[in-house]
Every structure is written in structure tokens, then in C-alpha cells.
Amino acid sequence: MAAAAGDMSADVVVVGAGPAGSAAAYHLATLGLDVLLLERHELGRDKVCGDGLTPTAVRELVAMGMDTSTWQRNQGLRVIGGGHQLHIPWPEQASLPAYGLARRRSDLDRDLAKHAVGAGAHLLTGVTVTAPVTSASGRVIGVQARPTPRVPEPGIQAPITVRAPLVMDAGGVSARLATAVGRSKDERKPLGVAVRAYFRSPRADDAWMESRLELWDGPAGRSDLLPGYGWIWSVGDGLVNVGLGAVSSTTAAASARGIDYRAVFNRWLGHVPEAWEFTPEHRVGRIGSAALPMAFNRKPHYADGLMLLGDAGGMVSPFNGEGIAQALASGRLAAEAAAQAAARSTAAGRELALSQYPAALQAQMGGYYTLGRIFVALIEHPEVMRLCTRYGLPRKRLMRLVAKLLSDGWERRGGDGIDHFIQLLTRMVPAA
Known part of the structure; x- marks a missing residue:
């Protein structure tokens, strides 16, 4: 209405009523705040996304009380490259379940936004x-809309x-x-950068998330x-969601590559088996592409x-x-800081509470993203990428470490020896 x-x-x-905005709206509403969630388009708009939800994402959905019983489950990663194939099941961990999910992004966004409304958010x-x-001092005190x-029945009739x-920008990469x-x-x-398409395919019965590590710019x-x-x-x-993702260490490196x-x-x-039916007549919808803002490429996250x-703060891994x-995590952390700020009686106290948000992001992702930047700088060299695929995949213990790093599936406290090693690494490097 x-x-x-x-x-x-x-x-x-x-x-923005994507995963970050809807998660924030849900948590804000459950914490008793009056929250207004503004979405530019209608719910259910198609977006370029891999649609894969790792156990880390599942944990956030569970914390929101989302019903995912009908969503597509997967049991782990199948990694292929350098002539090798390795299956890595999602491990059962104290803070993470032993399964992942997949949900078309159009359905996921709709589900999350409706869940936020059910909790009391106004959409x-x-x-x-x-x-x-903005105020005279430059503080953001609202928005113009x-x-x-061309959107039927928009939520407002005039500017x-x-x-x-408090205003939260969850508007995606454009920010x-x-x-x-x-x-x-x-x-x-x-x-x-990501490119993806949907296909009706016999591969839809696969219970594994398959990653193929050899992408060639040419034969x-x-x-x-x-x-x-x-x-x-x-x-x-x-x-099935079929796509590719590639990364460059800097914006300049991405431009110079010109791929x-x-x-x-x-x-x-064109080189996959015909039986998979990844052909134009079996494609559903468009081939889409999108930029992926990574490693906190836009700051400060609060001021x-x-x-x-989310993407507005460059939070892609x-x-x-x-x-x-x-x-999803950023929405939860933002809401927690906002609720604490709302309970303070002074402006200084509110600002101190709001400062918890960027600090929490740094504690959870900062060192991890610094490791990610080192990782990208290494695999940007084709010879390093070739060595990783040829000689790394056969080493199962090494690949369990890599799988936890790649999926952000490591325990921040406790855990096994691999978790302790990653914890040590993230403490040794400066935060992103």
C-alpha cells in the first residue's frame, strides 16, 4: 500500500532490501526499533549471483529463524583442477552446520524481505x-526519495x-x-567479476557444489x-547455476587485464559435455555479469x-x-550496534555504541581479508595458479585448510588444529 x-x-x-538490508531490518525490528526498509525495485528482481550459501551463511539464516526446509541442500565442495578431483564434505563444527544451501537470488531476496516485514519492519x-x-555539521539525518x-504501485506517490x-546504506556495489x-x-x-546463467540440466541432481579451478583466457x-x-x-x-568468478589484486590490474x-x-x-545441456535452448533467463567489491574497499563503515x-561496504570475500x-552478518552487527546506541541518553554515548559496528567487522573479517589480499596477489600469477591446482589438490590435509579459508568456514574460537592455524594467521597480519 x-x-x-x-x-x-x-x-x-x-x-536496499538485499540480504544485508533485510537482515538489518529483521534484527532491528526484533530489537524493538522502528525501521523503514526502502527498496528501489519490486521484490524478486533477478540479480547476478552464484546463489551458493556456505555453512557460514546458513548460520546467519538460522539466527534469523528462516525456514529453509525446502531450499536446495548441498553436502560439500567438489574441487576439480590440474587433472585431480577432490570431494570435501562440509564438516560438522560447533558454530557451523555440516551442510550448505542454494537459493535463487530472486527468491532469497524476497524471502528475506518478507521475513523482515513479519518481524515488524516497514517495507x-x-x-x-x-x-x-545532512545537518549543518555534515551528519546524515535522513534521505530524500x-x-x-515504471514500477507498478510504488510505495510512495511523490518525492x-x-x-x-541513523541511516544504513545497503544499496549494493553502487553505494x-x-x-x-x-x-x-x-x-x-x-x-x-562474476558471470552466470541458469540452465535446466541433469546436473540439477548433484548434491555437491562443484568448483573448477582452470579458467583459460583462450585455448x-x-x-x-x-x-x-x-x-x-x-x-x-x-x-543449475553455472558461472565463473575471477579476481584482480587492484582495480588497475583488472583494467590492465582487459579480459x-x-x-x-x-x-x-562450449567444452563441457553435451549431456549437461548447458546450451542456449536449455538456458533460463539471461547471461548476467557483475562487479564484486572486495576486502572492505569502501570505508569508513560507520561515520x-x-x-x-554488505556490498556497499565492499564486503565480498x-x-x-x-x-x-x-x-547477512553485517546486517546483524549493524542492528546490534544500533540497538545499543538507541538505549544511550547522550549523543556521545550513542556515537560510542555505534562505533562497535566497524570494530566488530574488523574483528570478524579484517585479518581474514588481509590474508585474502595476499592470496589474490599470489594466484594472479598464472604459474602460481598452475602450481596450486597441479600440486595442491592431491594433498587432502592442505585442501581441508584451503577449503576452510576459501569458504570462511573456520572457527573464530576453539576448533581443531586447522582453525587454530588460521586464527594465528589472522592475528599476525594487519586488519584490512
């Missing part, structure tokens, strides 16, 4: 946020101002609010082995009344291109 004409207000305004779709509202053109003591207040991207951080056998991987995994209903990743994707599809969540788990 369209909102009444005139300005609006809330305790928190969340811009308005078809609302484009055009600019932040207008109806989105409005929405005021709130329009962050950009408007001068928070630019750090082009020294890694940048990824196989040349030296231009790309830093990245191809993926194939079922998302249910007879569909047509859609062409790489199409060449790759002057504006928080950055440089290890594997995953962003959903991090987006």
Missing part, C-alpha cells in the same frame, strides 16, 4: 533514494524526505549514499590461466550517522567471491 503523502520518520532507515518497494539529508519510474537518527558523502572506493583493494594449454574458478551447482527445481569474461564463459560452456552494509554470508 502506498504511503501517505508527506515526509516520514523512523528510528533507522535502511536503503516500501518502488522507492528510489536520491540523496542523503521519489517513486521509481518525500525520510528522517532518522550511492556513501558516494554522495564522499566515501570513495579504495582502488588498491581486490576487485572481482587450454596457453600460459594465461586466470585467477578464479568456474562453478556448477543446483539451485532446485531442475535448475572479456563473457567470452571466457561462453568458451568454457556521521551513516553505516555501510577475496578468497571465493562470496558476499551473501558477509552481507
Whole structure:
């Protein structure tokens, strides 16, 4: 239903109803705050995503009370490269379940937004946020918004101002609010790209998330082995998500490479077995591509009344291109800090509470992302990538370590020897 004409207000305004924004809205509502969630488009819009949910993402969904009983489950990773094939089951861990999930992004976003509404969040779709509202001191105190053109029944009928003591930018890689207040991207951080398509395929019965580590920018056998991987995994209903992800250590390195990743994707599809039916007549929807902002490439994550969540804060993992788990976690951490701030009686106290959010992000992801940047800088060299695939895959204990690193599936406290080793590594390096 369209909102009444005139300005609006809330305790928190969340811009963008993707995983980060909807998770934040859910947690804010359950913590008793009046939250307004603004989404530019209608729910269920198709987005370029791998759709894979690691156990780390599953943990966040469980914490939200999401019913995932009908979602596609997977039991681990199948890694292929250098003439080797290895199956790595998701381990049962104290804080992580022994399974992953897959859900088409259009369905996931709709499910999460509706779950937030069920918790008490107010959702308005078809609302484009055009600019932040700032005080004389430069603090963000709200947003300006207008109806989105060509969206049926937008949530507002005319431009409005929405005021709130806290605004969260969960608007994705464009991060329009962050950009408007001068928070630019750090082009020294890694940048990824993803290309994907859906196919109706016999591979939809596969219970493993398959990663293929050899992507060539040209015929196989040349030296231009790309830093990245191809993926194939079922998302249910007879569909598989097929895609590739590649990464560069910096924005400049990505530009210098100048690779047509859609062409790489199409060449790759041209060499898979015909029985998989990865052909145009079995494709469902478009071939899409998107940039992946990585390793906290936009900061600060909180300052002057504006928080950055998920892709808006560059939270995609440089290890594997995953962003959903991090987006969900950022929404939870942001909401926790906001609730603590709302309970303070002074402006100084509120700011101190809000500062918990970037600190929590650094504690959870900072050292890990620094390791990711080192990882990307290494595999950017084709000879290193070739050595990793040829000689690393046969070493199962090494690959268990790699699997925990790549999937962010390591215990932050306790755990086994591999977890302790990763904990040590993340403490030894500076935070991202």
C-alpha cells in the first residue's frame, strides 16, 4: 500500500532490501526499533549471483529463524583442477552446520524481505533514494526519495524526505549514499567479476557444489590461466547455476587485464559435455555479469550517522567471491550496534555504541581479508595458479585448510588444529 503523502520518520532507515538490508531490518525490528526498509525495485528482481550459501551463511539464516526446509541442500565442495578431483564434505563444527544451501537470488531476496516485514519492519518497494539529508555539521539525518519510474504501485506517490537518527546504506556495489558523502572506493583493494546463467540440466541432481579451478583466457594449454574458478551447482527445481568468478589484486590490474569474461564463459560452456545441456535452448533467463567489491574497499563503515552494509561496504570475500554470508552478518552487527546506541541518553554515548559496528567487522573479517589480499596477489600469477591446482589438490590435509579459508568456514574460537592455524594467521597480519 502506498504511503501517505508527506515526509516520514523512523528510528533507522535502511536503503536496499538485499540480504544485508533485510537482515538489518529483521534484527532491528526484533530489537524493538522502528525501521523503514526502502527498496528501489519490486521484490524478486533477478540479480547476478552464484546463489551458493556456505555453512557460514546458513548460520546467519538460522539466527534469523528462516525456514529453509525446502531450499536446495548441498553436502560439500567438489574441487576439480590440474587433472585431480577432490570431494570435501562440509564438516560438522560447533558454530557451523555440516551442510550448505542454494537459493535463487530472486527468491532469497524476497524471502528475506518478507521475513523482515513479519518481524515488524516497514517495507516500501518502488522507492528510489536520491540523496542523503545532512545537518549543518555534515551528519546524515535522513534521505530524500521519489517513486521509481515504471514500477507498478510504488510505495510512495511523490518525492518525500525520510528522517532518522541513523541511516544504513545497503544499496549494493553502487553505494550511492556513501558516494554522495564522499566515501570513495579504495582502488588498491581486490576487485572481482562474476558471470552466470541458469540452465535446466541433469546436473540439477548433484548434491555437491562443484568448483573448477582452470579458467583459460583462450585455448587450454596457453600460459594465461586466470585467477578464479568456474562453478556448477543446483539451485532446485531442475535448475543449475553455472558461472565463473575471477579476481584482480587492484582495480588497475583488472583494467590492465582487459579480459572479456563473457567470452571466457561462453568458451568454457562450449567444452563441457553435451549431456549437461548447458546450451542456449536449455538456458533460463539471461547471461548476467557483475562487479564484486572486495576486502572492505569502501570505508569508513560507520561515520556521521551513516553505516555501510554488505556490498556497499565492499564486503565480498577475496578468497571465493562470496558476499551473501558477509552481507547477512553485517546486517546483524549493524542492528546490534544500533540497538545499543538507541538505549544511550547522550549523543556521545550513542556515537560510542555505534562505533562497535566497524570494530566488530574488523574483528570478524579484517585479518581474514588481509590474508585474502595476499592470496589474490599470489594466484594472479598464472604459474602460481598452475602450481596450486597441479600440486595442491592431491594433498587432502592442505585442501581441508584451503577449503576452510576459501569458504570462511573456520572457527573464530576453539576448533581443531586447522582453525587454530588460521586464527594465528589472522592475528599476525594487519586488519584490512
